[in-house]
Amino acid sequence: MGRVLNIAIASVGGQGGLTLSRVLAIAAVLDGYSVRTGETLGMSQRFGSVVSYVRIGDRVFSPTFSDGEADYILGLEIIETVRALRLLKSGGVVIVSDVVKPPISASLSREVYSRSKLLEAIGGSVSTVVVPAQKLAAEVGNPRAANMVVLGVFHRLQSVLSSSSIKKAISEVVPSKWLESSLAAFELGVNYLKT
Amino acid sequence: MVNILKAPEGVRIALMGNEAIARGLVEAGVSVVSGYPGTPSSEVIMTLHEFGVGSEIYVEWAVNERVAFEVAYGASIGGARAAVTMKAPGASVALDPVVSSAYGGVEGGLMILVADDPGPHTTQTEQDDRWLGFLAKLPVLSPSSPQEAKDLTVASLDLSEEVKLPVILRTTTRVNHTVGDVVLGPVRSVKRASAVQRDLPRFVRAGMVWNYERHKWLNNQLNRVEEAFERVSAIRNRVEGSGRVCVVTEGSAYNYVTEVLREVDSEIKVIKLVLLYPPPKKFLRETLSGCEKVLVIEELDPYLEFVTRNILSEVDVNTVIYGKSSGHIPMEGELNTKIVRSALHSTILTERAAREVPRAAELGQLIKVAPRPPPMCPGCPHRNMYVALLLGIARAGYRRSEVPVFGDIGCYALGVQPPLEAIWTEHSMGASISMAMGLKVAGYDKPVVAVIGDSTFFHAGIQPLIEAIHKQVDVLVVIADNSIVAMTGHQSTPAWSALESGRRAKSIDIESLVKTVGVDHVEVVDPYDLDAMVKAFERLLKKPGVRVLISKHPCALVEARAGGLRVRHRVVEDRCTGCLACIRATGCPAIYFDGSKARVDIEDCLGCGLCARFCPYKAIEVVSYG
Numbered sequence: 001m002g003r004v005l006n007i008a009i010a011s012v013g014g015q016g017g018l019t020l021s022r023v024l025a026i027a028a029v030l031d032g033y034s035v036r037t038g039e040t041l042g043m044s045q046r047f048g049s050v051v052s053y054v055r056i057g058d059r060v061f062s063p064t065f066s067d068g069e070a071d072y073i074l075g076l077e078i079i080e081t082v083r084a085l086r087l088l089k090s091g092g093v094v095i096v097s098d099v100v101k102p103p104i105s106a107s108l109s110r111e112v113y114s115r116s117k118l119l120e121a122i123g124g125s126v127s128t129v130v131v132p133a134q135k136l137a138a139e140v141g142n143p144r145a146a147n148m149v150v151l152g153v154f155h156r157l158q159s160v161l162s163s164s165s166i167k168k169a170i171s172e173v174v175p176s177k178w179l180e181s182s183l184a185a186f187e188l189g190v191n192y193l194k195t
Numbered sequence: 196m197v198n199i200l201k202a203p204e205g206v207r208i209a210l211m212g213n214e215a216i217a218r219g220l221v222e223a224g225v226s227v228v229s230g231y232p233g234t235p236s237s238e239v240i241m242t243l244h245e246f247g248v249g250s251e252i253y254v255e256w257a258v259n260e261r262v263a264f265e266v267a268y269g270a271s272i273g274g275a276r277a278a279v280t281m282k283a284p285g286a287s288v289a290l291d292p293v294v295s296s297a298y299g300g301v302e303g304g305l306m307i308l309v310a311d312d313p314g315p316h317t318t319q320t321e322q323d324d325r326w327l328g329f330l331a332k333l334p335v336l337s338p339s340s341p342q343e344a345k346d347l348t349v350a351s352l353d354l355s356e357e358v359k360l361p362v363i364l365r366t367t368t369r370v371n372h373t374v375g376d377v378v379l380g381p382v383r384s385v386k387r388a389s390a391v392q393r394d395l396p397r398f399v400r401a402g403m404v405w406n407y408e409r410h411k412w413l414n415n416q417l418n419r420v421e422e423a424f425e426r427v428s429a430i431r432n433r434v435e436g437s438g439r440v441c442v443v444t445e446g447s448a449y450n451y452v453t454e455v456l457r458e459v460d461s462e463i464k465v466i467k468l469v470l471l472y473p474p475p476k477k478f479l480r481e482t483l484s485g486c487e488k489v490l491v492i493e494e495l496d497p498y499l500e501f502v503t504r505n506i507l508s509e510v511d512v513n514t515v516i517y518g519k520s521s522g523h524i525p526m527e528g529e530l531n532t533k534i535v536r537s538a539l540h541s542t543i544l545t546e547r548a549a550r551e552v553p554r555a556a557e558l559g560q561l562i563k564v565a566p567r568p569p570p571m572c573p574g575c576p577h578r579n580m581y582v583a584l585l586l587g588i589a590r591a592g593y594r595r596s597e598v599p600v601f602g603d604i605g606c607y608a609l610g611v612q613p614p615l616e617a618i619w620t621e622h623s624m625g626a627s628i629s630m631a632m633g634l635k636v637a638g639y640d641k642p643v644v645a646v647i648g649d650s651t652f653f654h655a656g657i658q659p660l661i662e663a664i665h666k667q668v669d670v671l672v673v674i675a676d677n678s679i680v681a682m683t684g685h686q687s688t689p690a691w692s693a694l695e696s697g698r699r700a701k702s703i704d705i706e707s708l709v710k711t712v713g714v715d716h717v718e719v720v721d722p723y724d725l726d727a728m729v730k731a732f733e734r735l736l737k738k739p740g741v742r743v744l745i746s747k748h749p750c751a752l753v754e755a756r757a758g759g760l761r762v763r764h765r766v767v768e769d770r771c772t773g774c775l776a777c778i779r780a781t782g783c784p785a786i787y788f789d790g791s792k793a794r795v796d797i798e799d800c801l802g803c804g805l806c807a808r809f810c811p812y813k814a815i816e817v818v819s820y821g
Contacts, residue, residue, distance in 0.1 A: 048569030061450035066533035068555025103567035
């Protein structure tokens with residue numbers, strides 16, 4: 001791979017954005033790539049805006065990238081995905097879980113975010129895959145594994161990382177209790193675009 | 196799952212910077228690791244706990260950073276290898292013993308990890324601890340990546356033993372919290388205490404002649420650091436590229452420089468420093484000579500610029516220096532490739548960008564979305580405490596604007612967010628009590644309140660409380676006791692009797708402690724009992740003296756994980772009028788407005804029921820949860 005693949009993960013704290021970035025990093029190393037992720041964590045346990053940066057290539061140095069440099073945005077929530085769009089480069093792709101979690105500040109000012117308007121705003125501008133990740137994850141008994149469904153869709157579109165390395169990485173990161181359902185959620189994501 | 200502390204030499208794995216530092220400590224054979232939780236430093240000790248280091252190594256959280264340092268220093272003068280971890284403000288807490296330790300020096304290697312936070316992402320200031328070198332007269336090393344963080348952890352301990360001084364490993368968030376590929380090194384045997392010398396001039400700072408002599412010894416040791424560092428460290432100060440146009444950089448900034456220079460064809464000489472203090476004069480004199488133009492690229496203060504300017508004043512006064520003083524690199528915040536690219540192109544690069552810089556997507560008419568600052572979690576006992584406090588102030592006959600609430604550092608500081616906006620200050624560990632006292636002794640005639648968490652109270656709140664009691668100042672101190680250091684990732688406090696390491700400990704009881712030091716009134720109330728809590732506030736606000744209200748309920752996340760959830764809540768649609776009293780009273784992130792009604796996200800609700808109390812239409816009901 002001659003260049004560096006830039007991935008931004010946009011989520012609400014607690015949705016599994018950090019887990020997703022770690023899975024990508026481990027899989028990248030298993031496949032022999034150099035990797036850097038940039039995380040910000042530790043300001044609250046949950047429910048804040050979170051952006052993780054993942055960079056995969058032959059030699060990677062910077063853990064972050066700037067506006068307009070993301071090849072992919074993996075969104076675990078639609079509002080956070082809209083917030084992160086500034087990172088997307090021309091021709092970049094958005095994969096977003098079909099979930100809206102309005103922030104408190106919006107509810108307090110009776111501001112309403114319509115799911116369809118937000119999706120229109122994203123999809124009208126850039127290539128977008130909207131995936132009912134939470135619903136699919138619930139089908140395998142683990143609604144928290146929406147991040148793994150999104151990972152599956154990503155893998156279907158961008159095969160830089162091998163499926164076996166991703167699965168091994170999932171088994172490194174996810175507690176054994178949730179492993180089987182997480183792998184099943186990943187497969188549902190992989191197959192989502194086939195159907 | 197790979198045990199990163201036990202995996203063999205040569206294995207290449209993805210590690211976060213802090214995990215790499217933990218591995219480095221094991222590779223270097225440390226036998227004592229102490230610290231106080233603080234983002235972005237906490238995962239070093241958490242990793243040692245998670246993967247288990249066996250009984251040979253003592254790894255525990257200390258009550259605060261100065262105690263942590265003193266524990267490590269005591270181990271080190273006995274010949275053991277030791278390390279201590281802290282965030283930037285923690286380095287200030289530890290500064291007194293750290294500065295003195297440069298005079299006594301060490302026997303076993305001693306590393307001080309200080310994690311700075313350009314941005315800032317999670318810290319009250321953008322304190323630049325590279326200056327600690329000059330202030331404390333201790334060597335400072337700076338890594339750029341998780342691999343360098345691991346290797347320089349080992350080098351810090353080797354260098355420390357070599358020059359007999361504690362060595363500061365100074366990192367930034369983009370090293371501590373970056374995951375990268377790391378090749379593991381060999382693990383050396385644990386170096387424990389052997390014998391402590393009874394060397395009075397060395398270890399007793401009460402003798403002024405001794406101190407003067409030790410200062411000379413210290414300055415002499417510092418002169419040896421550059422040579423010793425080059426000898427013991429696998430990661431050295433280095434030059435990449437060549438030519439008369441130069442960049443001086445270090446740490447995270449080096450990564451952005453490297454990425455941007457890959458885009459251009461110009462010949463640029465990059466001087467990358469790893470040893471930041473004492474400035475490696477020999478290396479800098481050699482590498483800076485011949486530079487006609489120098490751009491210094493670094494985060495926060497113009498530290499390297501100061502160092503570079505000093506060297507160039509000896510080497511070549513005609514060299515043009517760009518950086519912060521020239522306005523090309525910002526003095527605040529963290530850097531990125533975009534800032535570095537523009538600084539390079541506006542100073543020393545003459546060519547146009549050779550490769551095309553990525554273009555941002557055309558985004559049409561995008562909706563501007565509301566901010567999502569970090570809130571208190573659903574079910575958080577701190578929320579109930581604040582709601583009760585605000586109600587209690589009214590019940591006691593005061594206006595909110597008359598009763599200042601001094602906050603402190605921890606999750607409960609998130610009570611500053613709307614709708615509660617409960618605290619008026621958040622300053623430094625323990626300052627809530629002393630600042631409230633200060634206002635009172637200055638003549639403020641209405642009640643003052645200090646809110647401090649349990650761990651912050653242990654860390655730096657006990658002495659302020661003693662001060663307030665001793666001077667008989669009227670303050671109401673709320674100890675928000677959730678029995679854990681929650682914000683930094685759920686670490687133990689001195690109230691725990693079974694620690695992360697497996698060690699049995701003697702639990703320190705906050706109620707007995709405050710009674711022992713002579714508080715006038717103490718009450719312990721569970722904030723989940725909101726009525727009792729409001730009454731307690733009303734009662735205590737009217738009383739004189741030092742009053743302590745211990746608001747005691749476990750962190751809701753821990754409670755949910757430990758006990759499982761029995762109930763959650765939902766909104767009954769036909770009863771909800773969309774008045775949003777539930778959201779305005781609590782600010783709970785599990786509740787949101789859907790355009791006409793309130794809704795509870797059942798996945799997020801932790802079942803505390805605070806919202807239901809404030810619904811005038813009884814529209815929020817309990818659902819049992821399997």
